[in-house]
Amino acid sequence: MKKTPFTDVHIGLGAKMHEFAGVNGAMGYAGSIDEHITVCESAGVFDVSHMGEFWIKGPKALELIQKITSNDATKLEVGKIQYTSFINEKGGIIDDFLLYRMEEEKYMLVVNASNIQKDWEWINKQNSVGAIVEDASERTALLALQGPKSVEILQKITDTDLSSIPYYTFKYGTIAGVDHVIISNTGYTGAGGFELYFYPEHSQKMWDALFEAGEEFGIKPAGLGARDTLRLEMGFNLYGNDMTEETTPIEAGLGWITKFVDGNDFIGREVLEKQKKQGVTRKLSAFTLTERGVPRQGYKIVNADGEGIGEVTSGTMSPMMKVGIGMGYLDTEYTKLGTEIFIQVRKRSLRAEVVKPPFRK
Secondary structure (H helix, E strand, O other): OEOOOOHHHHHHOOOEEEEEOOEEEEEEOOOHHHHHHHHHHOOEEEEOOOOEEEEEEOOOHHHHHHHHEOOOHHHOOOOEEEEEEEEOOOOOEEEEEEEEEEEOOEEEEEEOHHHHHHHHHHHHHHOOOOOEEEEOHHHOEEEEEEOOOHHHHHHOOEOOOHHHOOOOEEEEEEEOOEEEEEEEOOOOOOOOEEEEEEOHHHHHHHHHHHHHHHHHHOOEEEOHHHHHHHHHHOOOOOEOOOEOOOOOOOOOOOHHHOOOOOOOOOOOHHHHHHHHHHOOOEEEEEEEEOOOOOOOOOOEEEOOOOOEEEEEEEEEEOOOOOOEEEEEEEEHHHOOOOOEEEEEEOOEEEEEEEEOOOOOO
16 A cells, blocks of 8 residues: 555554555544544644645646636636536546646646546546646645634744635645645635645654644544545535546536536537536435434435435435435435435435535534
8 A cells, every 4th residue: 555644643643544545544543523523613634645636737738627627727817726527528527626726837636546547547648739747646745724723723833824815725835844835725624724735755844833733722633534524514525426437517516617618628518518408317415314324325215105216425424413414316306405215224214305515504
């Protein structure tokens, strides 16, 4: 397995380690529920250095990006970030990712760890325009400081005015004496905070500085288990669960990052335009159990007559709400808010209601 710059730190702190996307990652420390609550109420730090970072540069950079991404990158200004996706010829989602406009002719793509090689091959396959493409994944460390106390903690160790970095924007800054850190107001938890990109040789210094600054706020390290329940409470899609190459953005509720504007002739556009116009037979929907139980990926979803109408793609017991929550693809006629559906948990069919995410308001 590969290591992140923090793998030895996690092991030293007694983290539960497990393979994730080929990386020896920290699944949790004191327990995912405790970490989840800490992030919601104070602050936690996630090692997400397993994510992939690509650069697309040069005078042809935007042309390539418009060809391979579903959102409209012409609207992206320097210093801002866009959520977008790669789409295949059939309209399926190759990956979802963040697109940063670093300079006029320089972009950073932050992709899912499990898709780094696949995404890299796809970008290069489509690069017939001569854009400069670089894989910087191995030279990038990434920590996510998340939670309502994140601003107070981070402001103690940087001169950068964090209030000048709105949601989905970034700045370069110095943190704890480490220069040229990308300070990004983003995250996958819904609890607020920042994602910090820096060179791996500064990893220990950055880790120590964050925990020293956050000690008075009860800051804790958090693992990928808590990261998953946090994102699910917010109704954020997870690649491999809630979207794959067999699902389209229209089905996955991501029509808002799929822009059918003049000049945005991305791969798969025709298929998705047709879907938007004609409609789809299934849609990703959120639901809350109205009976005690925990929905899990792969559980069958049925109607009152026991007929199959879908399948759970993500599910858990909400640490903050103490009820079972989940998402899954449903036949379109059952996706109206308030519709009663049933989740088959072992030999029982548990009542659930279709709701609008986020679960945690």
